[in-house]
Amino acid sequence: xxxxxxxxxxxxxxxxxxxxxxxxxxxxxxxxxxxxxxxxxxxxxxxxxxxxxxxxxxxxxxxxxxxxxxxxxxxxxxxxxxxxxxxxxxxxxxxxxxxxxxxxxxxxxxxxxxxxxxxxxxxxxxxxxxxxxxxxxxxxxxxxxxxxxxxxxxxxxxxxxxxxxxxxxxxxxxxxxxxxxxxxxxxxxxxxxxxxxxxxxxxxxxxxxxxxxxxxxxxxxxxxxxxxxxxxxxxxxxxxxxxxxxxxxxxxxxxxxxxxxxxxxxxxxxxxxxxxxxxxxxxxxxxxxxxxxxxxxxxxxxxxxxxxxxxxxxxxxxxxxxxxxxxxxxxxxxxxxxxxxxxxxxxxxxxxxxxxxxxxxxxxxxxxxxxxxxxxxxxxxxxxxxxxxxxxxxxxxxxxxxxxxxxxxxxxxxxxxxxxxxxxxxxxxx
Amino acid sequence: xxxxxxxxxxxxxxxxxxxxxxxxxxxxxxxxxxxxxxxxxxxxxxxxxxxxxxxxxxxxxxxxxxxxxxxxxxxxxxxxxxxxxxxxxxxxxxxxxxxxxxxxxxxxxxxxxxxxxxxxxxxxxxxxxxxxxxxxxxxxxxxxxxxxxxxxxxxxxxxxxxxxxxxxxxxxxxxxxxxxxxxxxxxxxxxxxxxxxxxxxxxxxxxxxxxxxxxxxxxxxxxxxxxxxxxxxxxxxxxxxxxxxxxxxxxxxxxxxxxxxxxxxxxxxxxxxxxxxxxxxxxxxxxxxxxxxxxxxxxxxxxxxxxxxxxxxxxxxxxxxxxxxxxxxxxxxxxxxxxxxxxxxxxxxxxxxxxxxxxxxxxxxxxxxxxxxxxxxxxxxxxxxxxxxxxxxxxxxxxxxxxxxxxxxxxxxxxxxxxxxxxxxxxxxxxxxxxxxxxxxxxxxxxxxxxxxxxxxxxxxxxxxxxxx
Numbered sequence: 001x002x003x004x005x006x007x008x009x010x011x012x013x014x015x016x017x018x019x020x021x022x023x024x025x026x027x028x029x030x031x032x033x034x035x036x037x038x039x040x041x042x043x044x045x046x047x048x049x050x051x052x053x054x055x056x057x058x059x060x061x062x063x064x065x066x067x068x069x070x071x072x073x074x075x076x077x078x079x080x081x082x083x084x085x086x087x088x089x090x091x092x093x094x095x096x097x098x099x100x101x102x103x104x105x106x107x108x109x110x111x112x113x114x115x116x117x118x119x120x121x122x123x124x125x126x127x128x129x130x131x132x133x134x135x136x137x138x139x140x141x142x143x144x145x146x147x148x149x150x151x152x153x154x155x156x157x158x159x160x161x162x163x164x165x166x167x168x169x170x171x172x173x174x175x176x177x178x179x180x181x182x183x184x185x186x187x188x189x190x191x192x193x194x195x196x197x198x199x200x201x202x203x204x205x206x207x208x209x210x211x212x213x214x215x216x217x218x219x220x221x222x223x224x225x226x227x228x229x230x231x232x233x234x235x236x237x238x239x240x241x242x243x244x245x246x247x248x249x250x251x252x253x254x255x256x257x258x259x260x261x262x263x264x265x266x267x268x269x270x271x272x273x274x275x276x277x278x279x280x281x282x283x284x285x286x287x288x289x290x291x292x293x294x295x296x297x298x299x300x301x302x303x304x305x306x307x308x309x310x311x312x313x314x315x316x317x318x319x320x321x322x323x324x325x326x327x328x329x330x331x332x333x334x335x336x337x338x339x340x341x342x343x344x345x346x347x348x349x350x351x352x353x354x355x356x357x358x359x360x361x362x363x364x365x366x367x368x369x370x371x372x373x374x375x376x377x378x379x380x381x382x383x384x385x386x387x388x389x390x391x392x393x394x395x396x397x398x399x400x401x402x403x404x405x406x407x408x409x410x411x412x413x414x415x416x417x418x419x420x421x422x423x424x425x426x427x428x429x430x
Numbered sequence: 431x432x433x434x435x436x437x438x439x440x441x442x443x444x445x446x447x448x449x450x451x452x453x454x455x456x457x458x459x460x461x462x463x464x465x466x467x468x469x470x471x472x473x474x475x476x477x478x479x480x481x482x483x484x485x486x487x488x489x490x491x492x493x494x495x496x497x498x499x500x501x502x503x504x505x506x507x508x509x510x511x512x513x514x515x516x517x518x519x520x521x522x523x524x525x526x527x528x529x530x531x532x533x534x535x536x537x538x539x540x541x542x543x544x545x546x547x548x549x550x551x552x553x554x555x556x557x558x559x560x561x562x563x564x565x566x567x568x569x570x571x572x573x574x575x576x577x578x579x580x581x582x583x584x585x586x587x588x589x590x591x592x593x594x595x596x597x598x599x600x601x602x603x604x605x606x607x608x609x610x611x612x613x614x615x616x617x618x619x620x621x622x623x624x625x626x627x628x629x630x631x632x633x634x635x636x637x638x639x640x641x642x643x644x645x646x647x648x649x650x651x652x653x654x655x656x657x658x659x660x661x662x663x664x665x666x667x668x669x670x671x672x673x674x675x676x677x678x679x680x681x682x683x684x685x686x687x688x689x690x691x692x693x694x695x696x697x698x699x700x701x702x703x704x705x706x707x708x709x710x711x712x713x714x715x716x717x718x719x720x721x722x723x724x725x726x727x728x729x730x731x732x733x734x735x736x737x738x739x740x741x742x743x744x745x746x747x748x749x750x751x752x753x754x755x756x757x758x759x760x761x762x763x764x765x766x767x768x769x770x771x772x773x774x775x776x777x778x779x780x781x782x783x784x785x786x787x788x789x790x791x792x793x794x795x796x797x798x799x800x801x802x803x804x805x806x807x808x809x810x811x812x813x814x815x816x817x818x819x820x821x822x823x824x825x826x827x828x829x830x831x832x833x834x835x836x837x838x839x840x841x842x843x844x845x846x847x848x849x850x851x852x853x854x855x856x857x858x859x860x861x862x863x864x865x866x867x868x869x870x871x872x873x874x875x876x877x878x879x880x881x882x883x884x885x886x887x888x889x890x891x892x893x894x895x896x897x898x899x
Contacts, residue, residue, distance in 0.1 A: 044620070051618045067618075074620075089617040238579065269579040271460065271486055294493060301489050301549060305459045308547035 043203070046070055058093070065094040065103035072110045087111050102132035109141040113148070116312045118341060121145040136166035140174060150343035152181070152373060169198040173208060180215070181344075183374035189215050206236030213245045218376070220409045222252045240270050244278065252410050256286055267295075273302045273313075277320060281413035296324055312337075318349040323414065327356040344370045344380070352383045360390035378404040378411025382419045389422060398426045459485045459546065461582035465610045466522075468572055470562075470631045471592035475524060475531065475570065477558040481514070482610040485545045487580070488552040502542065511538040515556040521576035524560055527568040531560035553610075566594070567632035567821075574625045583613060585622045588629055595634035597824075601627040632821060669834065673841040676822075680845025683816055684853075693754055693887055694850045694857075696880040697761075697807055707804065708854030714804050716847030718812025719819075722746075723839050727823040747895025753810040755888030757803065761881035810888070816842070 050067040053060060068090035075083035088111060094104035105128035112121035122145035129138040143158030156178050162171040172195035179188035192212050199205035213228035226249045232242030244266045250259035263279040280295030299320060306313045314337040321330035334350040351366035367384040370377075385400030401423040410416060467478035483491060495510045496502045515538040524531045536557035545551040572586065589603045590596045596603075601624060607613050694711055726742070819842050823835045861876065 047620060051620070055618050086617055093617070267490075268577075270581065271490060298486070298489050301547075302459070302486060304547045305485055305549065 043070060043074060043201075047074065054090070054093070059097045061094040061098035061101055062103060064090045064097065065101065065107055068094060068104065069107040069110060072107060072114060075114060084111060084114060100127065100131060102128045102135060102138065105131065106135070106138055106141060109138075109145070113141065113144055118145045118148040122149065134165065136162045136168070136171055139165065140170055143174060147177075147181075148343060149341045150346070167194075167198070169195045169200065169204050169208060172198060173211065176211070176215075181373050181375050183376045185215060185219055185376060189219070202236045203239075206232040206239040206242065209235060210239060210241040210245060213242060217245070217248055217252070217410055218378075218408050222249060225249060240266060240272075240275075243269075244275055247278070247282075248410060251282070251413065256282065260286060271298065271302075273299050273316060273320075276302065278413060285413060285417070312340075315346055315349055318353050322349075322353050322356045327353070331357050342369075344373055344375060348377075348380045348383055351387060355383065355387050355390060358390075360387050363387045364391060376407040378408025378419075379415060381407065382411065382415050385419065386422065389426075394426055398423065401426070460487070462487050462577060462580040463583040463610050463613075464574060464576065465583075465585045465605060465607065466572065466574060466587075467605065467609065468570075468586065468588040468627070470570060470588070470590045470594050470596065470629075472566055472594055472633075473563050473592070474559050474561045475526065476536075477522070477524070477533070477556075477572075478609070479515075479518065479556045479558060480610045481518065481552075481554040481556075482583075483552040483554075484582075485547070485549040485551055488542070488545070488550055491552060507540050507542070508538075511540040511554055511556075514538070514540075514554055515558075518556065518576055519558060521574065522558070523571070523573040523575065525569075525571040526560075526562055526565060531562070533558040533560055567630075569628070569630050571628045572626060578625065583607065583610065583621050583623075584625055585610070586624045586627045588627055590631055590634065593634050594631050596629045596631050599627065599629035601629075672834075673837060676838045676841040677845035677848070680819075680842035680847075681849040682845070683842070684846045684849035693810060693884060694807065694854050696857075696883045696887070697757065697803075705855060705858060708858060709851050711804050711807050712847045712849075712851035712854055714808030715812040715850055716843040718808040719816070719846060720840055720843040722812060723816075723819045723823055723843075724836070727820055744895040748892050750810045751888045751890070751892030751895060753806050753888070754891065755885050757806050757810065758881045758884030758886075758888060760803075761884065762878060765878055765881065819843075 047067065047070045050063055050070060053063040054067055057063065068087045071083040071087035071090060075087065087107065091104045091107040091111065094101060094107075098104070105124050109121045109124035109128060112118070112124060121141060125138060125142035125145055128135075129142055132138060139158045139162035143155045143162060146152075146155035146158060159171070159174045159178050163175050165171075172191050176188045176191035176195060179185070179191055189212065192208060192215060196205060196208035196212065199208055209228050209232035213225045213232065216222075216225035216228055226246065229242040229245035229249065232239045232245070243262065247259045247262035247266065250256075250262055260279070260282045263275065263282055266275045267279050276295050276299045280292045280299065283289075283292035283295065303313055303317055303320075314333040318330050318334035318337065321327070321333065330353040331350075334346065334353040337346045338350050347366045348370035351363045351370060354360070354363035354366065364384075364387050367380070367387050370380045371384060381400050381404035385397045385404060388394075388400060389397035401419050404411065404419055405416070405423065461484045463480075463482040463484075465478075465480040465482075469476040469478065491510075492502070495506055497506060512535070515535045519533040519535065522533060524533060536559050538554065538556045540552065540554045542550040542552055570588075572588075574584070574586070585605060585607060586601045587603055587605050588596055588599045588601050606622070694708075694715065697711065819839050822842075823839050
């Protein structure tokens with residue numbers, strides 16, 4: 001709580017102050033140039049310029065570090081993991097030329113996070129921070145890793161330092177996430193709007209619009225959410241998240257067919273697992289089991305591919321398997337992840353996996369842990385409600401389910417109708 | 431559907447956000463990769479098209495291949511190849527000389543090489559073709575509009591064969607991936623993302639029609655057509671013949687609509703020039719034209735692909751038109767002053783002695799056509815090079831026969847000059863004929879009308895050139 005107040009204080013201060021960075025971003029080859037405001041021109045042209053520079057002067061460790069970070073960024077924007085090996089190569093090149101340089105360590109931390117290797121991300125991030133504590137971005141990567149590892153207090157502190165060092169899109173969007181995790185969605189929206197104000201290039205602006213859309217949708221403000229998603233697409237037509245967001249809007253407005261068509265377009269353009277599963281769920285809701293199965297099969301194939309490439313997707317898989325008829329695999333995946341990190345998302349996954357295996361007693365403990373930060377996450381509340389129902393505590397179940405639908409009315413495609421049905425039964429049977 | 435995306439996104443905030451993660455495939459399991467190898471020959475445009483689907487898109491495509499759901503059989507794969515090839519053809523725009531060509535599917539074959547995690551990938555190779563017999567030179571544009579938003583490598587190459595060369599191709603001639611079979615893993619290169627190309631093509635050096643210079647299919651002088659053929663000739667006799675033909679073509683060229691002759695004739699009438707001046711004017715235009723061709727030809731060769739003469743043409747047109755309009759305006763003004771001042775000829779070159787004994791029509795001895803006037807006329811009439819002459823010069827230089835090429839261009843320009851001189855002389859004849867037959871008023875007016883015509887021609891040329899910019 002104390003941390004939350006500190007964060008609010010610091011943020012409030014900056015939101016009142018002029019939009020001037022507290023610490024100017026100095027050097028020209030600063031990797032921060034790709035991350036925050038001031039990044040002008042397209043990333044692709046920056047990459048091309050940096051490639052040229054490194055080709056001519058392979059010893060320029062700042063250029064190769066910037067290039068590595070730019071590759072990570074490109075992987076983020078395009079969703080093409082093919083950039084990551086290149087990023088690793090460029091960053092290693094930079095470290096060879098200048099051992100332990102902060103820019104390259106920062107890039108390696110970002111890369112490890114992208115690969116879901118949060119322990120390593122923390123290690124690199126802390127080494128970068130030791131070298132250059134005045135760079136806002138090092139606090140960002142450290143905070144990201146800490147949050148994913150479930151070390152929330154330290155993570156929020158790192159975000160606070162980042163915002164204090166430089167209020168910009170990168171830091172303010174992290175502040176927004178911190179607020180959201182702690183159940184203060186209003187503050188999360190305010191911070192994300194500020195983050196959008198600082199966006200220095202179209203892809204950042206589109207990304208923050210998409211995030212705003214998600215936050216508004218969680219608030220139940222469907223029209224505002226739709227506007228934000230449309231903004232995102234207008235600013236950057238390749239913004240796939242916003243397109244998927246519009247499918248959620250269709251669904252929220254009761255247009256299941258429209259949602260399916262929109263999600264099919266998303267999957268045709270970029271078949272990331274979360275979109276594939278979402279399309280399967282939409283088909284399931286429409287009663288088309290065969291079409292749904294095709295998408296679920298694809299999701300399983302993707303899981304195989306990720307595992308084959310040594311990528312950890314246990315958290316995502318646990319929920320998928322729990323919801324799609326493989327309780328044993330679900331539990332195995334969730335337990336494997338819990339052994340690595342004890343975040344609220346993993347707690348929720350293990351709770352739900354235990355529930356589908358009929359072990360509600362243990363599940364309840366994890367479900368409470370998932371809600372311990374006060375996050376207004378409909379999925380967590382819904383899971384807690386169903387677990388209480390399994391334990392026979394109808395009053396607790398009713399409360400959780402009601403909260404889920406009130407606080408986060410569109411939390412999941414299949415969960416929402418399920419929660420409504422269960423709640424109707426509970427209230428009707430009273 | 432919100433959670434997974436939001437969660438992953440927020441994991442890392444803006445600094446990095448990847449919905450997926452690293453993979454062994456250099457370009458990722460998500461990619462749909464496309465290669466188009468364009469080959470232009472005298473008969474047709476061939477497209478060697480390769481579609482390479484990574485594991486995930488292959489899986490997505492599976493239900494379209496395995497129609498009966500019992501595994502992919504060879505027959506199913508071939509049926510799919512055909513269908514897919516047709517779909518791809520719909521998304522391709524191949525334009526030759528502003529005409530969109532229909533693509534024929536020559537052959538389509540698919541295979542399923544093993545990929546990662548025991549999953550298959552899919553590789554489709556299609557040969558498209560479009561006949562272009564009879565269009566041996568021109569502009570070609572290719573655009574692939576298939577699935578623009580999918581991740582993947584997109585590569586285009588283009589070459590000429592069978593005596594056709596590409597002169598300003600926007601893409602390289604060979605594939606860096608060996609037709610999507612080995613993707614470079616170079617640290618310092620980004621995936622290619624080329625979806626369209628443009629080039630001009632023409633018969634290459636030493637690859638004319640073979641035997642005698644018989645321009646059959648293409649009309650004379652359509653962008654280097656028959657004149658281009660001349661470059662390949664060998665032997666003294668043939669060379670001499672070539673020069674003669676070039677001269678004839680130049681003379682013919684001058685008579686085609688819109689080639690300075692109106693300008694010259696009108697100027698001769700408008701300035702009451704004499705025979706000597708008519709010859710000077712014709713030679714000056716020819717000289718200017720040669721210089722212009724050489725200058726443009728050299729800049730094309732020196733600047734290679736960065737410079738495209740087509741882009742310069744409209745501007746040359748504007749300049750030419752502007753100078754012509756200025757000449758016309760100047761003539762009208764001089765004429766006006768001449769009448770008004772009656773003997774006060776301070777601004778007019780030459781003196782006010784009578785011409786042909788017709789006092790009332792007295793004009794300066796040299797008419798109104800000064801040296802400067804001739805230069806301006808040459809500029810207006812000669813700055814726009816005949817495209818065919820330009821191409822001849824370039825082709826000649828590229829085949830190391832620059833001198834001969836220059837000679838050909840000179841001969842061409844000379845032919846042009848002869849035509850223009852004849853036109854000028856004809857104009858003088860007509861003018862003096864008029865003086866005997868028509869009333870003084872009409873004769874007096876003729877130069878003014880001619881000057882006005884020059885202005886009109888200039889404005890017209892300018893407008894036309896501006897419209898094409």
